[in-house]
Amino acid sequence: PDYKAVTDIPKFRGWKAVYNVSESEEEEAxxxxxxxxxxPFAYEGFPPKPAAPTMKWLMKQLAKHEVGTGATRTSIYADVTNANTRFPLLVETRGKLxxxxxxxxxxxxxxxxxxGNLEMTEQLVKQMQAVGEGKADPNEFLDQMEKLVMEDMEVMKENGKKIVHKTYERNPDDYVKTTIDGKEIEFKKEFSGTVFTPxxxxxxxxxxxxxxxxxxxxGQEVKARGKLEEQKFKNRKFWGFKPEEYFDLDGNPVKDETEYVECEWNGNKVKFKRVFGQHRFTDEExxxxxxxxQIETVFTSKKGKPFKAKGCLQEQVFRGHKFFGFKIEEFIKEPKAKKENKQ
Structure with missing residues (x-):
């Protein structure tokens, strides 16, 4: 194959002209x-391993393209990695995304x-900034944005036809078929790792x-009393064993020891967990x-690290089920302590 050879030929001896040493064979060569x-010889090169995507890496990418403020970027990261949302886009495992x-x-x-076009996204962000600063009329961009959305919907419809879905092959021996109210159904032979007896x-x-x-x-050994019922998980209906009550091996009922606060929200009676991120909300909070x-306080992550955040009560969705509780809206980064100059 064609190739280019590159070599450096010094025009001046430079420091070697004054460095009084006998020239070695290597210098002569x-x-x-x-x-x-x-x-010719074959040289096998290996490109460096790409950096693993992390929170720091993602923040740099968002900052590089001027996507929002620091608080907005943190909020974006929290939203796309929040496992409690209905459709989390990213999963963080040991710091890697x-x-x-x-x-x-x-x-x-x-x-x-x-x-999905980075340049178009940057353009939209700049247009929104101009509108926010009072330098542009929002009506100038509304028609344009509507047109972009309509175009994207059509493109996504075509892309949706080509999506590769993961196939899940299940073992038919793990299920039992029966008839309920004249309708043939099937249910799994086990519940939470325990296989039902005949x-x-x-x-x-x-x-x-x-x-x-x-x-x-x-890891606690408990018992559950229940029967076969039709249930719903992630908008999918299925038949399976549904517990009605739980109790320990001695027959004592297992109580839900979660502490709740009951209150009225938008005219409805609701309750929410008083403990979030290992922090128990004070009476004032x-x-x-x-x-x-909105309140601001210190929480503790699953890894035992404290962090400060702001949040409030909101109606949320987890795995297709609605619930009411505290939600973090903004993570607060603690300023680094200034190092004193030692003389």
Whole structure:
């Protein structure tokens, strides 16, 4: 193949002219003129490993393209990695980011769209900044944005037809088929890692209540009493064992020890967890939250690291189910302590 050879031939000796040493064979070879022949050899090069995507890396990318303020960028990061949202786009594992199933689908929908074009996004951000500063009339851009959205919807429809879905092959032996109210259904033979006995399966088919012993996520051995019912998970209906009550191995009921605060919100009676991020809201913080005000306090992450954040009460969605509780709106970065100059 064609190639280019590059060499450096010094025109002046520089420091070697005054450095009084006898020239070595190596120096003589280096100072020779470029010859007319060369011996080719294959050089195998390896590109450096790309940096793993992290929060710091993502923040630099957002800052590089002037996407929002520091607080806005932090809020964006919190939204796209929040596992409690309905469609989290990114998953953070040990500080490294990867796309969730929803993020992968979004990635496959974006090719050819305006909103997926970085230059177009920068243009929209600058237009919004101009409007916010009173330097431009918003009506100048509304028609343009509407046109972009309509174009993107059509492109996404076409991209959606090409999306590659993960195929899930399930073992039919793990399910039991039966008939309920004249309709054929199937349900899984196990609950939380415990496989039903043949007697329990027959009881479930007949609509009877059974007891199942299993381990909780915390490793505690408990029992559950329930029966076969139609349920819903992530907008998908299915039949399965549904516990009605829990109790320990001695037969004592297992109580929900979660502390809740009951209040009125928009004319409705609601309740929310008083503990969030290992922090128990004080009476003053509870009063502010119930009044719809934002509070600022220190929480503790799952890894035991304290962090400061602002948030308020909101109606939220987790795995398709609505709930009411505290939500972080902004992470607060503590200023670094200035180092004293030692003389």
């Amino acid at each position: 280096t100072n020779k003129k470029l010859g007319k022949s060369a011996d 990867s796309m969730s199933e929803f993020g992968n689908i979004s990635y496959q929908l974006l090719p050819g769209t305006n909103i 007697e329990q399966i027959e009881a479930l088919k007949n609509g009877e209540t059974i007891e199942v012993q299993f381990k909780t996520k915390m 509870v009063a502010d939250l119930v009044a719809g005000r």
